[in-house]
Amino acid sequence: MKNSYIHKKIIFKEKLAPNILRIKVEYSGQVKPGQFFMIRGWSGVEPLLSRAISVADYENEQISFLIEVKGSGTKLIDKLGLGDEISLLGPLGQGFNIESGKKIALVAGGIGIAPLLYLAKKMDGKVDLYAGFREKEYLVEEFKPYIDEVHIATDSGKTGHKGLVTDLISPDKYDLVITCGPMVMMKALAQICSGRVDLEMSLENNMACGIGACMGCTVETKTGMKTVCKNGPVFKESELIL
Amino acid sequence: MMEVAIGNIKFKNPIIAASGTFSNGREFDEYFDIGKLGGIATTGLTYKRRDGNKGIRLYETRSGMMNSIGLQNEGIEEFLQNDMKFLKEKSTNIIANLGGGELEEYILGAKLLNKSDVDMIELNISCPNVKKGGMSYGIKSKDAYEITRQIREVVDKSLIVKLSPNAENIVEMALACEDAGADAVSLVNTFNALAIDIGKRKAIFDNKTAGLSGPGIKPIALRMVYQVAQNIKIPTIGIGGIVSWMDVVEFIMAGATAVQVGSSNFIKPDICMDIITGLEEYMARENIKNLEEIKGII
Ligand SMILES: Cc1cc2nc3c(=O)[nH]c(=O)nc-3n(C[C@H](O)[C@H](O)[C@H](O)COP(=O)(O)O)c2cc1C
Numbered sequence: 087m088k089n090s091y092i093h094k095k096i097i098f099k100e101k102l103a104p105n106i107l108r109i110k111v112e113y114s115g116q117v118k119p120g121q122f123f124m125i126r127g128w129s130g131v132e133p134l135l136s137r138a139i140s141v142a143d144y145e146n147e148q149i150s151f152l153i154e155v156k157g158s159g160t161k162l163i164d165k166l167g168l169g170d171e172i173s174l175l176g177p178l179g180q181g182f183n184i185e186s187g188k189k190i191a192l193v194a195g196g197i198g199i200a201p202l203l204y205l206a207k208k209m210d211g212k213v214d215l216y217a218g219f220r221e222k223e224y225l226v227e228e229f230k231p232y233i234d235e236v237h238i239a240t241d242s243g244k245t246g247h248k249g250l251v252t253d254l255i256s257p258d259k260y261d262l263v264i265t266c267g268p269m270v271m272m273k274a275l276a277q278i279c280s281g282r283v284d285l286e287m288s289l290e291n292n293m294a295c296g297i298g299a300c301m302g303c304t305v306e307t308k309t310g311m312k313t314v315c316k317n318g319p320v321f322k323e324s325e326l327i328l
Numbered sequence: 329m330m331e332v333a334i335g336n337i338k339f340k341n342p343i344i345a346a347s348g349t350f351s352n353g354r355e356f357d358e359y360f361d362i363g364k365l366g367g368i369a370t371t372g373l374t375y376k377r378r379d380g381n382k383g384i385r386l387y388e389t390r391s392g393m394m395n396s397i398g399l400q401n402e403g404i405e406e407f408l409q410n411d412m413k414f415l416k417e418k419s420t421n422i423i424a425n426l427g428g429g430e431l432e433e434y435i436l437g438a439k440l441l442n443k444s445d446v447d448m449i450e451l452n453i454s455c456p457n458v459k460k461g462g463m464s465y466g467i468k469s470k471d472a473y474e475i476t477r478q479i480r481e482v483v484d485k486s487l488i489v490k491l492s493p494n495a496e497n498i499v500e501m502a503l504a505c506e507d508a509g510a511d512a513v514s515l516v517n518t519f520n521a522l523a524i525d526i527g528k529r530k531a532i533f534d535n536k537t538a539g540l541s542g543p544g545i546k547p548i549a550l551r552m553v554y555q556v557a558q559n560i561k562i563p564t565i566g567i568g569g570i571v572s573w574m575d576v577v578e579f580i581m582a583g584a585t586a587v588q589v590g591s592s593n594f595i596k597p598d599i600c601m602d603i604i605t606g607l608e609e610y611m612a613r614e615n616i617k618n619l620e621e622i623k624g625i626i
Pocket residue numbers: 300302346347348349371372373395397399425427452455490516517518540541542543545567568569570588589590591592
């Protein structure tokens with residue numbers, strides 16, 4: 087049997103940006119990059135649904151989560167302090183394939199950078215990061231020991247290229263591109279990569295159950311309807327019908 | 329003793345997992361022994377497979393959620409050859425939830441299910457998320473009577489009709505299904521509802537409206553169950569916003585024989601076990617030997 091929700095104390099909490107929170111909890115078990123947990127930071131049934139949060143890092147039996155505070159659930163998590171408990175179900179989903187010896191570009195949009203950190207740590211070969219943000223960068227420093235090049239774009243122009251992160255990438259330099267971020271960004275990237283390099287996407291559709299039961303997060307693929315939570319969240323772009 | 333009877337089927341307890349919220353059990357069986365449930369209502373099954381609806385399918389509301397899944401399923405034949413083989417091994421009642429569009433599609437599906445190993449059939453005339461048919465049979469009592477009568481003709485197994493809270497008159501609707509030969513009614517399915525993205529100036533869902541479920545609907549569902557149970561002789565199965573054993577006791581006190589647990593399976597995959605244990609402890613505490621003692625007691 088798998089564990090249902092477990093309860094863990096927050097052992098670390100910090101703000102990485104005005105609306106970006108990092109928390110850590112103790113955990114022991116197998117956790118793969120790209121997997122996620124369903125999280126409740128409140129007791130009771132309001133809000134009803136748990137929030138799907140990717141694993142940003144897992145080291146020394148501590149899991150880190152990056153949380154963008156934007157709705158009722160994440161605001162409640164933001165109110166918690168050290169020692170307060172959250173409830174977790176997971177790890178869920180299939181995660182990324184860990185590649186080695188390839189030239190890989192990681193392309194992040196906003197909070198989509200979170201799962202790519204743990205992934206970068208696990209991959210060898212030449213790995214470059216392309217990260218786009220609205221205002222200011224966050225988390226990028228922590229990639230540096232594990233990657234080669236860093237390219238940053240912001241809408242504000244405060245750091246890096248002023249404009250879209252997709253402006254920066256030359257797909258022909260890579261064997262594989264891996265992306266996580268807003269759908270508009272990932273679709274633009276798919277256009278750029280099309281016919282030139284393989285692209286893998288980590289999707290973030292709305293979820294209710296997180297375990298493949300409710301069919302709420304379904305995506306259409308060339309081999310039928312698939313759930314993002316259980317069959318994904320990572321898909322080969324060539325398999326998706328977007 | 330938590331045992332209850334519906335049609336010619338005995339349930340070891342009155343807790344049934346609601347259709348569309350429990351897939352066909354496999355995912356949940358990884359978290360608890362689903363054989364401990366009174367019953368499992370399958371995903372909405374249709375004669376032919378369906379991919380379901382496009383666009384956003386889920387949206388959280390205050391105290392609830394809206395869905396527009398649109399009966400995504402593999403089709404009855406595939407269900408019988410695959411998931412039903414798995415479910416048959418579990419010591420619980422399997423209730424096939426039958427959906428569809430046109431009447432002919434329902435009848436073809438009913439015939440397949442009637443020949444199968446499922447224990448009961450739940451006729452879903454209340455899905456708000458399919459364009460043709462589906463809920464349209466669940467609005468007017470005379471339409472519900474007609475489809476129930478036709479399905480009854482081809483089904484020997486115990487037959488539940490699942491009612492829509494969007495019915496013009498829920499009591500008349502239940503009476504019509506009883507007259508047409510239903511062995512029980514279950515209610516409610518989801519409320520037809522609307523949510524708008526004010527930034528985009530568009531409805532959240534491609535179909536515009538979608539089905540509302542969860543704790544927010546419980547008081548209305550409870551009222552409907554109360555009104556229906558008072559007026560029909562066949563058993564009523566209560567559904568809507570159940571999250572705890574206390575909600576179950578309320579539905580039974582309102583007249584329900586059994587209940588179905590829906591959206592709260594998403595809050596916690598083994599929530600039905602918490603509910604069963606809580607109900608057991610309550611009965612022991614209150615010295616209730618049989619749920620009949622409190623059924624319809626208000
Ligand atoms: C995601 C989802 C899918 C559903 N699919 C079906 C279905 O296929 N057939 C059906 O009869 N009811 C379906 N329902 C309705 C539920 O079985 C139940 O009647 C309703 O959600 C109210 O109960 P609740 O408040 O406990 O969720 C679905 C509900 C949800 C939330």
